[in-house]
Amino acid sequence: MPADLAVIGLGPLGLPLAQAAVAAGIPTLGYATGPEAGSVSPAELRRMLSGGFRRTANAAELGRVRTAVICAPTPRDADGGLDLSLVAQAARTLAGHLRPHTTVILESPVPPGTTEDFLRPLLEETSGLRAGRDFQLAYSPCRVDPGNRVFTPGNTPKVIGGLTPACTESAAAFYGRLTEKVVRARGLREAETVQLLETNFRHVNIALVNEMAVLCHELGVDLWDVIRCAETKPFGFQSFRPGPGVGGHAVPLDRAGQAGGPLRMVELAQQVNSRMPRYVVQRAAALLNEHGKSARGARVLLLGVTYKPDLADQQGTPAREIAIRLMELGASVSYHDPHVPSWSVLDRPVPRADSLYEAAADADLTILVQQHRTYDLQGLSVKAQLLLDTRGATPTGAAHRL
Structure with a gap:
């Protein structure tokens, strides 16, 4: 045919x-x-x-x-x-x-x-x-x-x-x-600008909740409870979730082409979102320090290295920068992802954990970077020595949340 x-x-x-x-x-x-x-x-x-x-x-x-x-x-x-x-x-x-x-x-x-x-x-x-x-x-x-x-x-x-x-x-x-x-x-231009608006809308709003995540941690406020309550408002609010960074194939544009001026809010949003992997590593180092351990020589397990849950796509995944920054601090990094059989960072293969629970129990720190459906977060929170949840997916009190 x-x-x-x-x-x-x-x-x-x-x-x-x-x-x-x-x-x-x-x-x-x-x-x-x-x-x-x-x-x-x-x-x-x-x-x-x-x-x-x-x-x-x-x-x-x-x-x-x-x-x-x-x-x-x-x-x-x-x-x-x-x-x-x-x-x-x-x-x-x-x-x-x-x-x-x-x-x-x-x-x-x-x-x-x-x-x-x-x-x-x-x-x-x-x-x-x-x-x-x-x-x-x-x-x-x-x-x-x-x-x-x-x-x-x-x-x-x-x-x-x-x-x-x-x-x-x-x-x-x-x-x-x-x-x-x-x-x-x-x-044509109206249709093209729809794409611009939709992509930038996502990145700007994620940047807002990412900034709120940093602020709420400093204030000792549970951001995830704040979002839960705020999303009950039936008008004027759409909920977004913070995370370790923004991946995916849709690239935000802080200018609208050759003739278009800069979109300052989008430019700022990109700066905020691009800082999140570094912030995750700072939180990881602080957690290790609070428990009497140094990042240098620490065994760190990354859970989920794709940019989206339950998919193998790694385009723009923040896991890569998180791994690089941890390695720069001297940490020994391994990973687990049911959708990624092998993973390399800076052209070096990262060890893959075969047994998830054993790896979490052995690691000084486990970081949930992406929430795949197959992860039993309640069980992981019991097995892991330290668990940093960057997605707010674990039960309340079961892990340290972003």
Whole structure:
């Protein structure tokens, strides 16, 4: 069966989209933009393959679909902005085979203006076609939340903004096959700025509760009880939880592109969140000291080294910096994670604990960095000599909380 959709970029943005499309009965072609690791399990991938998903390395096949969605990653560059090189690579590859009447959609996180000012010229120059006349061009913010069992692509509204009204409607018709609700933005830049707002909203609010965590520790206040009480307010409050740092693939932007001025609050939020791994290590050293032990030579066990619970994805995980800083203090670091069979820091393998309870009992300090569902935190709190909980997941009084 010929493919109807091409997903360009098979990382954590592209694979879930391809999965949702196959589940909706859309024959889908996957084209990788580099060595990418998506967020679907081997079993899910097998179901995708049996349902009509097919990988290809032949770019010519991209010219045989009605819809092409670019999901290339956009990591930070050396200047702190977003690296659009993989988006450019995907655009040039697609443009070389672009046919009239194709709908091209960008889902990669980008600064406002990127689709029209950066992507459009690449597509037009190589293909000889005009966006809005010969092919449709639109942007849709990616709303993938790996591991979320409540909100899926099928029940998460999809925002669409096109170069022209016809572009918007063409993209809306495609996404209408995948989701219950399509929301039309006024245009490309509005849709791109939705992504900017949603990502920055998360990081700013996490920064607020991270600062509250530091303050409450100094005041001797139970922040987790404060949050529990505050979230009962039915209006004007949305609860966020502090943690050891902010990982994931959505990068906050403290400026809105070349023409946009700085977003000072976002800049400050990044500073706050980037300090959290260091704060965790400071708390760890203080705890060891309170119990008559030095960080130098201490055996420290890190529990959960992924950026999100119950997933293997390590993108931006704070566990890496925590491990590095502990090693710099002279600690002997090991780890346990049911989703990560091997782990290296600074090109050095970190010893993996095979027996969780024995490792926790043997360690001078155990730090819960990520809360996986398989962890029996009550049992761990009994076995561990010292337990620092950075997620507020342990029963009250069972561990030292962030």
